[in-house]
Structures are given as C-alpha cells and as structure tokens.
Amino acid sequence: xxxxxxxxxxxxxxxxxxxxxxxxxxxxxxxxxxxxxxxxxxxxxxxxxxxxxxxxxxxxxxxxxxxxxxxxxxxxxxxxxxxxxxxxxxxxxxxxxxxxxxxxxxxxxxxxxxxxxxxxxxxxxxxxxxxxxxxxxxxxxxxxxxxxxxxxxxxxxxxxxxxxxxxxxxxxxxxxxxxxxxxxxxxxxxxxxxxxxxxxxxxxxxxxxxxxxxxxxxxxxxxxxxxxxxxxxxxxxxxxxxxxxxxxxxxxxxxxxxxxxxxxxxxxxxxxxxxxxxxxxxxxxxxxxxxxxxxxxxxxxxxxxxxxxxxxxxxxxxxxxxxxxxxxxxxxxxxxxx
Ligand code: AHM
Ligand code: MG
Numbered sequence: 001x002x003x004x005x006x007x008x009x010x011x012x013x014x015x016x017x018x019x020x021x022x023x024x025x026x027x028x029x030x031x032x033x034x035x036x037x038x039x040x041x042x043x044x045x046x047x048x049x050x051x052x053x054x055x056x057x058x059x060x061x062x063x064x065x066x067x068x069x070x071x072x073x074x075x076x077x078x079x080x081x082x083x084x085x086x087x088x089x090x091x092x093x094x095x096x097x098x099x100x101x102x103x104x105x106x107x108x109x110x111x112x113x114x115x116x117x118x119x120x121x122x123x124x125x126x127x128x129x130x131x132x133x134x135x136x137x138x139x140x141x142x143x144x145x146x147x148x149x150x151x152x153x154x155x156x157x158x159x160x161x162x163x164x165x166x167x168x169x170x171x172x173x174x175x176x177x178x179x180x181x182x183x184x185x186x187x188x189x190x191x192x193x194x195x196x197x198x199x200x201x202x203x204x205x206x207x208x209x210x211x212x213x214x215x216x217x218x219x220x221x222x223x224x225x226x227x228x229x230x231x232x233x234x235x236x237x238x239x240x241x242x243x244x245x246x247x248x249x250x251x252x253x254x255x256x257x258x259x260x261x262x263x264x265x266x267x268x269x270x271x272x273x274x275x276x277x278x279x280x281x282x283x284x285x286x287x288x289x290x291x292x293x294x295x296x297x298x299x300x301x302x303x304x305x306x307x308x309x310x311x312x313x314x315x316x317x318x319x320x321x322x323x324x325x326x327x328x329x330x331x332x333x334x335x336x337x338x
Pocket of ligand 2: 069113116
C-alpha cells in the first residue's frame with residue numbers, strides 16, 4: 001500500500017488529536033456514516049443488474065421484498081446511526097416525522113437526505129447522500145423537535161457522499177473541507193482532495209433553466225447577464241446542470257461556480273429542503289470560502305427552521321457570483337414591487 005495514503009479513519013483520528021478534551025464521539029459518528037455510505041455505494045454500483053430500481057412492492061427471486069434504492073439507503077443510514085449509541089435522533093427526507101432512537105446519554109442528532117437526486121437514480125447518473133450533525137440541545141434522554149429546528153450555524157459537522165464516476169465523501173467539522181475517494185480495491189476512503197477551496201476564477205452557473213419563465217425577474221436578468229459576452233469578466237459563463245444537487249455542487253466546489261434553486265410563483269419557497277439539503281451544503285460551501293444565501297440577503301445558515309421539511313430558495317457557490325445574483329434580485333424586486 002502507498003505509504004503516503006491517508007485513510008478517512010486515520011484522518012478523522014488525527015483531527016481528533018486537535019481537540020484533546022473531545023470525547024471522540026463525533027469521530028465515531030463520521031465513521032458510522034462512511035460505513036453506511038460504502039454499503040449504499042455497493043448497491044448503487046449494481047443497480048442496473050439487480051432488481052432494485054423499481055417501485056417498492058416488487059419481490060426478488062428469493063421472494064424477498066425489493067426496496068427502492070432511496071428506501072434502501074435510508075434504512076442503511078438509520079441502522080448505522082442507531083447502533084453506536086451516539087445518536088438519539090434522525091430527521092430524514094424519507095420520513096415524515098423525526099426518528100427517535102432510544103439511547104440514553106446520546107448527545108447528537110443527524111439530519112439527512114439518504115439518496116438525493118431521485119430522478120437520476122434509474123438512469124445511472126450521479127446521485128448522493130447529504131448529512132448534517134448537531135448536538136442535542138433538549139433536556140432529557142430522548143430528542144425533541146427543538147433538537148432538529150436548530151439553525152445551520154449550530155452544525156458541528158456536515159458533508160455529502162457522491163456516487164459518481166468514483167465515490168467520494170466530502171465533509172467539514174468547521175475547519176475547512178476535505179474530500180476522500182473510495183478505493184474499491186481496498187474498500188477504503190482515502191484523502192484525495194485536501195482543504196478544498198472554491199476557485200476564484202468561477203465561470204459556471206447551474207440552474208434548471210427550463211424553469212426560466214417562472215423565475216423572479218432579478219434571476220432572469222442575472223441569467224441573461226451570465227450569457228452576455230464580456231471578456232474581462234469571463235462571460236459568457238458555462239451552464240452545467242445535472243439535476244443532482246450533490247453532483248452539481250461538487251463540480252462547482254472543485255471547478256468554481258454558482259448553484260441556484262430559486263423561488264417561482266407557484267413555489268415561493270423553492271424546492272430544496274433547509275434541514276438536510278441547503279444547510280449542510282451551505283456549511284460546506286462557506287467552509288470552502290464561498291457564500292450561501294436565500295437570494296434576499298439572508299445567510300442560509302442563519303434561517304430559523306420552523307418545520308422538518310421546510311423549503312427555501314438557495315443560491316450557493318463562489319462569493320462574487322452569489323453577491324452578483326443577489327444584487328440583480330434586489331434591483332428587480334424593487335421594480336416588481338412598484
Ligand atoms: P429529491 O430530493 O427529490 O431528489 O430532489 C432534490 C433534487 C436535487 O438533487 C436537485 O438539485 C433538484 O432536485 C433538481 O430539481 P429539478 O429537477 O426541479 O431541477
Ligand atoms: Mg433530496
């Protein structure tokens with residue numbers, strides 16, 4: 001084995017030494033998440049071969065019920081987080097209510113989208129898992145809604161797993177962002193992208209442009225601005241949109257860019273969920289030197305959640321691009337208001 005190889009577990013343990021009074025529980029939780037990710041990755045990789053793509057209710061040759069991949073991922077992450085005794089509650093995109101885990105003394109809760117990019121699952125396009133870890137703040141052994149309705153600023157760790165041409169886990173504990181690629185030959189995540197920073201030279205925007213007609217005027221005008229010819233500002237920018245938030249954001253993190261999911265008249269709060277899509281991604285983007293807002297001057301991480309599956313418009317990526325789109329939105333919202 002390459003002597004310079006740093007595995008995810010080595011890295012987590014080394015970081016643990018930076019916090020001599022920490023208990024190591026957060027490190028264990030991150031290891032649990034990486035283990036579940038490997039199991040999900042195994043199924044994602046053979047998804048075209050086994051009968052796992054259809055709707056629930058199907059049976060396989062052993063007459064066992066076949067789960068859809070997103071349900072399978074949900075179950076794997078829930079069971080990985082339930083065994084350790086460190087996590088007392090989970091809020092998942094797949095469950096209407098939060099799941100309470102009976103582990104007296106457990107001090108963390110997790111929010112997650114176990115398999116994001118559902119429309120891409122069946123067509124072999126990159127998908128991902130998104131997660132946030134918070135400390136339990138309520139009194140008593142069991143978790144309450146108060147634990148889940150914390151602002152994104154209270155996250156102690158957040159990250160994502162990208163099931164793409166290779167599988168990566170990218171996470172932050174508030175001290176920069178690091179990326180690990182799964183080496184399938186040894187079944188181990190290895191440090192491949194240390195200290196990720198969004199490049200200053202960003203010239204890509206990512207948005208479902210098919211919704212253009214429904215966007216607020218400021219967003220429309222910004223998109224037109226992206227398409228103009230202007231050499232000094234590297235315009236026109238390139239448009240890249242996969243429709244999997246993890247894949248779109250990962251590309252923009254490495255290559256530079258802006259990801260937008262704006263409001264529309266029919267969906268004034270946008271589509272993406274604050275607790276397990278926007279907050280963890282905003283945390284990662286800020287830790288990588290970028291910016292994340294709702295387009296109206298409000299930092300995503302400072303939005304006060306009021307419900308588990310709350311949605312918010314989201315603009316995240318290179319600092320200057322988020323500022324640019326916000327100034328367009330501000331300019332045209334005053335025009336729209338007249
Ligand atoms: P999902 O949680 O149902 O998978 O939806 C979230 C996904 C994101 O990954 C992606 O950014 C967005 O939906 C794409 O939506 P659209 O198809 O409207 O562009
Ligand atoms: Mg999702």
